[in-house]
Amino acid sequence: MSKIKIILFEDNEDDITLISNTLHQHDFEIAGVAKSFSDGISLIKSKEFDIAIVDIFIKRQPEGILFADELSSNVPFIFLTSSLDRDVFSRAKLANPYSYLIKPFNQLELLFAIELAIEKASDSSATFAQDKLIYYNDSFFVKEGRSLVKIRLRDILYVTVHRQYCKMVTDRGAFIIQISLNKFMTQMPDTSFQRSHRNFLVNINRIDKIYPEDNLIILDNEERILISRRYKNVFFKKYKIFK
Amino acid sequence: MYFNKKYHFGIALLFIFLSTSTMLSQKKNGVSDSFQKKIIDACPVCSKDITQFNTYVEDDFHLAHYYYLKNVIDSSFIYATKAIDKGLSPNQEYVLYTLKGLGFKHKLLYKEALQSIQTAINIATQHKIDSVHSFYEILGQLYFEQEKYLESIQYLEKWKSLKSGLKLHHSENYHNLGLAYMQLEKFAKAEENLNRSFEINQKDKDTLGLARSSLDLANLYYVQYKDDLAIPFFEKGLQFAKRANDLTVLQNAYFNLAIVEENRKDYHKSLSYRKEYEKIKDSIWNRDKIWELAKKDKEIAISLGNEKLSNEKDRRNIFIVVSSFFFLLLLLLSFSYRKIRKQHQLISVQKENLKNLNQTKDQLFSIVTHDLKTPIHTIKKRLLSVLEHVNRKQLDEQTSQLLYKSYELSDRTYLMIDNTLNWVLSSSHKLIIRKEKLALKTVVDLVMLDFSAILGEKQIELTTHIDPETVLLADLNSLKVILRNLLDNAFKFSPQKGKVTIESHKAGDLVTIEISDNGPGFKTLNNLGTLNMHSEEDTDGKKSTGIGLKLCQELAALNNGSLQFSNGPNGGASIRIIMQTKS
Numbered sequence: 029m030s031k032i033k034i035i036l037f038e039d040n041e042d043d044i045t046l047i048s049n050t051l052h053q054h055d056f057e058i059a060g061v062a063k064s065f066s067d068g069i070s071l072i073k074s075k076e077f078d079i080a081i082v083d084i085f086i087k088r089q090p091e092g093i094l095f096a097d098e099l100s101s102n103v104p105f106i107f108l109t110s111s112l113d114r115d116v117f118s119r120a121k122l123a124n125p126y127s128y129l130i131k132p133f134n135q136l137e138l139l140f141a142i143e144l145a146i147e148k149a150s151d152s153s154a155t156f157a158q159d160k161l162i163y164y165n166d167s168f169f170v171k172e173g174r175s176l177v178k179i180r181l182r183d184i185l186y187v188t189v190h191r192q193y194c195k196m197v198t199d200r201g202a203f204i205i206q207i208s209l210n211k212f213m214t215q216m217p218d219t220s221f222q223r224s225h226r227n228f229l230v231n232i233n234r235i236d237k238i239y240p241e242d243n244l245i246i247l248d249n250e251e252r253i254l255i256s257r258r259y260k261n262v263f264f265k266k267y268k269i270f271k
Numbered sequence: 272m273y274f275n276k277k278y279h280f281g282i283a284l285l286f287i288f289l290s291t292s293t294m295l296s297q298k299k300n301g302v303s304d305s306f307q308k309k310i311i312d313a314c315p316v317c318s319k320d321i322t323q324f325n326t327y328v329e330d331d332f333h334l335a336h337y338y339y340l341k342n343v344i345d346s347s348f349i350y351a352t353k354a355i356d357k358g359l360s361p362n363q364e365y366v367l368y369t370l371k372g373l374g375f376k377h378k379l380l381y382k383e384a385l386q387s388i389q390t391a392i393n394i395a396t397q398h399k400i401d402s403v404h405s406f407y408e409i410l411g412q413l414y415f416e417q418e419k420y421l422e423s424i425q426y427l428e429k430w431k432s433l434k435s436g437l438k439l440h441h442s443e444n445y446h447n448l449g450l451a452y453m454q455l456e457k458f459a460k461a462e463e464n465l466n467r468s469f470e471i472n473q474k475d476k477d478t479l480g481l482a483r484s485s486l487d488l489a490n491l492y493y494v495q496y497k498d499d500l501a502i503p504f505f506e507k508g509l510q511f512a513k514r515a516n517d518l519t520v521l522q523n524a525y526f527n528l529a530i531v532e533e534n535r536k537d538y539h540k541s542l543s544y545r546k547e548y549e550k551i552k553d554s555i556w557n558r559d560k561i562w563e564l565a566k567k568d569k570e571i572a573i574s575l576g577n578e579k580l581s582n583e584k585d586r587r588n589i590f591i592v593v594s595s596f597f598f599l600l601l602l603l604l605s606f607s608y609r610k611i612r613k614q615h616q617l618i619s620v621q622k623e624n625l626k627n628l629n630q631t632k633d634q635l636f637s638i639v640t641h642d643l644k645t646p647i648h649t650i651k652k653r654l655l656s657v658l659e660h661v662n663r664k665q666l667d668e669q670t671s672q673l674l675y676k677s678y679e680l681s682d683r684t685y686l687m688i689d690n691t692l693n694w695v696l697s698s699s700h701k702l703i704i705r706k707e708k709l710a711l712k713t714v715v716d717l718v719m720l721d722f723s724a725i726l727g728e729k730q731i732e733l734t735t736h737i738d739p740e741t742v743l744l745a746d747l748n749s750l751k752v753i754l755r756n757l758l759d760n761a762f763k764f765s766p767q768k769g770k771v772t773i774e775s776h777k778a779g780d781l782v783t784i785e786i787s788d789n790g791p792g793f794k795t796l797n798n799l800g801t802l803n804m805h806s807e808e809d810t811d812g813k814k815s816t817g818i819g820l821k822l823c824q825e826l827a828a829l830n831n832g833s834l835q836f837s838n839g840p841n842g843g844a845s846i847r848i849i850m851q852t853k854s
Contacts, residue, residue, distance in 0.1 A: 111641060112693075112748055114701040128705075130748065132648045136717035143713070144747075154742040157710030 031057040032169070032178045033077040034142075037095050038108065039063040039086050043131070047081065050135045054175035056142075068095045078165070078178065079145055080105040081129075084116070093119060102165060104149035106141045139174060146176070161196065161205045168196065170203050179203070181220055185247050187212060187229040194229075199249070224263055225256040240264070302340070306369070310336050313362040332363060335370055344374050361398040365391050369406075376409070381416045388413065407433065408444050420451045427451065442471040442480050446487060458495055465491055482511030482520050486527060493531070505531055518558070522551040633699045640692040647688055651681040658724055675728055682725070686759060686819070693752055694822050697829070704746045704829050706854070711741040711775055711782065718754045725762050734772040741775050743782045743850045749826040750850075753834075756819040757786050757846050764790035764844060782850050789843040793836055 034056050038044050044061060051058055059077040062068035064086065082105050084092035096105055107125040109116065126145035129138060143156045150164040156171040161179075163169075168179040177200070185197045187209065194209040195202050205212060213221070213229060224230045224245060230253055237246040243260070245253040255263060302310070311317045316333040317324050327337065331354040338347035351367045351374070359367070372387035392406055407430035414423035427448040449464035465487045472480030485508030492501035505528050512524040525548035532541035658678050663671045696702040715737060726733060743750075761771045765788045776783045820834075827834050832850040839845040 110645070111637075112703050113637065113696060114703055128747075132645065132652075134717065134720050136713075136720050140713055140717055144707070148707075153708035154710040157713045157739050157742075159739075 030178050030180055030183070031055055032079065032142075032176055033057045033059040033075075034079050034081060035059045035071055035075065035077045036061045037068050037080060037082040037086070037092060039083070043083070043108070047138065050138050053135070054139060055172075055177065056175065062095075065091045065095060069098060072098060077103070078167075079103070079142060081108060082106065082125075083108040085109075090116075090119060096125065102149070104145040106145050136174070139176075142176060143171070155206070159204070161203050163205070168203070168205075172200075182231070182233055184221075184231050185234050185249060185251065186231055186253055187221070189227040197251075222263055223259050225254045225259060228253050302373075309362070310366050313360070313366045331357070332359070332367070335367060339370050339374065344377050348374050361394055365394045365398070368394065372409070376413065379416075381413050385410075385413050385417070408440060411444065412447060415447050415451055418454075420454045424448065424451045424455070442468045442475070442477070442484070445471065446484065449487060449491075453491060453494070458491065461491055462488075478511050479515040479517050479520060482508050482515050482517070482524065485511055486520075486524060489527065498531075498535075502531060518551050518555050522548055522555060525551065629699070633695055633701075636691065636695040640688050640695065643688050644685070644692065647681060647685045651678065651685050654678040654681055655724055675724075678724060679728075682721075683759075686755065689752070690756065690819055690822050693748075693826070694818060697822070697825055702829075704749065706744050706746050706830065708742050708744055709747060709750065710739070711743055711784065712737045712739045714747070714750055715754060715773060715784075718751055718758065721755070722758060722762060729762065729765060730768045731762060731765050732768070732770045734770070735774075737773065737775045737784075738777075741777060741782060743852050744854055745830045745832070745850055746826075749830050753823045753826055753848060754784075756823050757848070760819070760846075761786050761788040761790075761844070764788055766790060777852070780851060780853050782852055784848040784850070785845060786848075787839050787843055787845040789839070789841055792838040792842050792844045796836060796838060 034051060036044065036047060036058065038047070038061065048058055048061075059075045060071045062071045080096075080099055080103060082092045082096050084090055084107055086092060086095075092107065096107070099105055104126040107128050108131060109128060110131045112128075112130060126148040127141045129141040133141075146162055146164060146169050147153055147155055150162045150169075152160075152162055155162050156169075156176065159171060161168050161170045166181065168184075169176055170179060171177075179196070179198055179200075183198050183200070185199070188195050188197065189209050190204055192208055193204050193206055194212050195204050209227075209229065213223070216229075220231055220233055221229050222232055230245060230247075234247050234249075235245055236248045236250075238244070238255075239246070240255070240260075243255040243257075245255060247253065311321060311324065314330075314333050314336065316328045316330050323333070325337070325340070327334070331350045335347050335351035335354055338344070338350060347370060351371050355364065355367050355371075368387050368391035372384045372391060375381070375384035375387055388406060388409060407426045411423050411425075411427035411430060414420070414426065427444060430444060431448065445464045445468035449461045449468060452458070452461035452464060465484065469481070469484035469488060472484050485504050489501045489504030489508055492498070492504065505524070509521075509524040509528060512521040515521075525544050529541050529544035529548055532538070532544060654674070654677055658674055661674070663674075666674070693702065715735065719733075725731075758771075758773075765771060769789050771786070771788045774785045774787075776785070824834050827848065827850075830850060832848065835847040835849065837845045837847075
């Protein structure tokens with residue numbers, strides 16, 4: 029489980045303070061704040077981040093739009109604006125933001141904007157409200173309380189089946205993903221995850237012990253995973269066993 | 272040879288007779304003085320006023336003699352006949368029958384002429400009118416024309432004894448008498464009379480008459496085989512004829528001489544005379560024909576001219592009417608066109624002005640509300656901060672209330688400014704509407720965050736039943752504005768410790784969000800569910816300006832949704848927002 033990293037492109041101190049406070053309260057990490065275009069460019073190049081919050085008008089110039097153009101195409105971003113005037117927006121829309129946020133806004137509005145941005149980026153809609161996971165950019169995103177968290181692959185212990193969907197078990201908890209296990213497997217890089225059982229997809233990086241005769245896997249959190257005969261051979265084929 | 276001569280003589284004679292008769296008819300119509308006097312006495316017009324004798328007066332009798340003297344025989348005839356039937360005095364009848372007879376004679380209808388004259392004579396003798404003698408010459412002539420020579424001679428001798436009538440006719444009468452005797456082969460008598468005629472013509476210096484008389488005498492001698500006497504007269508006659516203006520006589524002269532020369536065996540001369548005769552005959556014929564054709568032409572030309580004239584006149588009239596009509600039409604059209612143009616110009620100018628005014632208004636509104644929004648929001652936020660952090664229990668009631676009311680006021684003001692801004696943008700079609708799938712619960716939650724202070728102050732019990740799975744398709748800003756306004760109303764109209772519920776239902780492709788309170792409810796609600804938005808009062812007694820609900824309706828419509836108003840079973844108000852879940 030890790031924090032979602034956000035960069036901010038804003039020059040107004042009050043706004044910066046407000047946003048920073050909100051994000052910190054909700055377990056987001058602020059990767060950086062840029063107050064000018066040049067700062068922004070260097071920030072993009074130097075830091076890793078998941079989402080950008082961009083004010084359209086910096087020093088009364090629509091530099092936010094230019095800045096947004098510099099972001100790589102798969103990074104979701106949010107436009108901050110004080111007006112929903114079409115004249116302003118017609119330009120902003122060119123940069124195709126994932127969501128807008130109108131100033132002044134409250135905390136929940138900011139968080140909702142971030143949710144919408146990720147949802148839009150992954151082509152899903154209204155997912156977080158339903159406690160569902162979004163998989164995007166090699167990470168999983170999920171709503172926890174009022175905040176969002178990011179799940180890196182290595183945080184996942186194993187994936188199991190829950191009705192027609194799959195349940196992801198992590199250190200922090202279990203989350204349901206709205207796809208079948210098989211489909212999930214097609215999206216997963218298979219080096220880390222292996223099918224041990226019809227119902228189990230194990231993160232081999234998290235295996236502590238294996239008892240092949242008992243068909244048992246023990247993970248580093250001491251949870252037990254079953255191995256089935258069907259998958260046993262395939263499973264072990266991948267690994268050399270040092271007897 | 273004798274036979275030839277006789278033959279030729281017969282022809283010559285015949286010719287002369289014909290010539291005489293035609294000659295006479297060409298003479299101008301005149302009446303003797305005594306007859307004229309008779310006419311004047313008998314005429315109802317002339318007897319009153321003699322100066323009218325030669326003027327046109329509408330009276331049948333008068334017109335009868337008027338036309339006769341003007342040589343318009345047909346008209347004279349008609350009027351005479353008309354007058355006769357009227358039954359006039361014997362004098363008048365006498366005159367009329369005479370005129371008729373003369374008319375007939377003029378037209379060469381001798382039998383009818385005699386009849387009329389006879390009737391006239393009968394009337395005259397009956398009524399003892401004394402001018403019978405004037406008829407002698409006429410009768411003589413008439414009988415002569417009918418080849419009744421004995422009777423003709425009888426009357427002509429009678430005339431001779433009296434010498435009455437027009438002097439102009441004397442030479443003719445002698446000539447006729449002479450010819451009559453010649454017909455009866457009483458040559459001595461004939462010579463006597465013809466000489467007399469010749470003498471008269473000489474005296475009168477009448478060239479034509481002389482020509483005629485010469486030829487008469489020539490023929491007389493020629494018939495008696497007195498050639499040497501005859502021939503000089505023939506030549507004389509020719510000379511006279513050449514000088515006289517009468518082609519017919521000339522023609523005769525040539526013809527006679529041609530015969531004479533033929534008999535004398537001077538064929539060359541005869542032939543030349545013959546040629547001359549032919550020439551004149553042709554020219555007469557031509558002349559007559561030409562005259563006839565010319566007359567016809569003239570008539571046709573006149574009629575054509577008249578027709579053309581009338582056609583042209585008609586055409587011109589039509590043209591004038593039509594062109595003036597078109598002209599009027601054109602005038603009318605140009606007039607109305609100018610008027611319309613003017614109006615259009617005026618309208619354009621007005622439109623331009625209006626557009627500019629509108630733009631200015633919008634700009635102004637936009638700027639003002641935009642610039643007001645942030646400071647008001649700041650005030651609100653700060654007041655909220657104070658409200659949240661201060662220990663209200665430590666303050667006196669008045670100050671505590673003051674604090675809250677200040678916050679509430681700033682909150683209301685902020686809402687109003689936000690509404691106004693949205694309204695201005697919406698009405699000038701500048702509001703961005705971006706529909707997306709939204710989780711209803713999340714949106715309600717974030718809207719509700721701003722109401723916590725109010726909820727706390729009024730101790731309102733809020734119940735929310737929204738399925739987290741409920742998703743609707745709408746513009747985020749629109750939904751927020753609608754919810755914010757409706758919830759604000761619900762809280763505003765709730766009493767202390769009131770109850771407000773927010774519920775959502777799904778039905779097909781629609782989602783209904785129902786917000787109900789237990790306040791006073793809508794007062795101006797009618798059966799159709801429409802509201803008079805300006806008249807609702809809140810619990811503090813303040814009237815709403817109504818812009819909030821109007822804006823909500825507008826925004827709902829922009830999102831393909833709608834609002835419904837009703838009063839709940841417990842008296843409170845209930846508003847339903849109906850939105851789409853799919854496009």
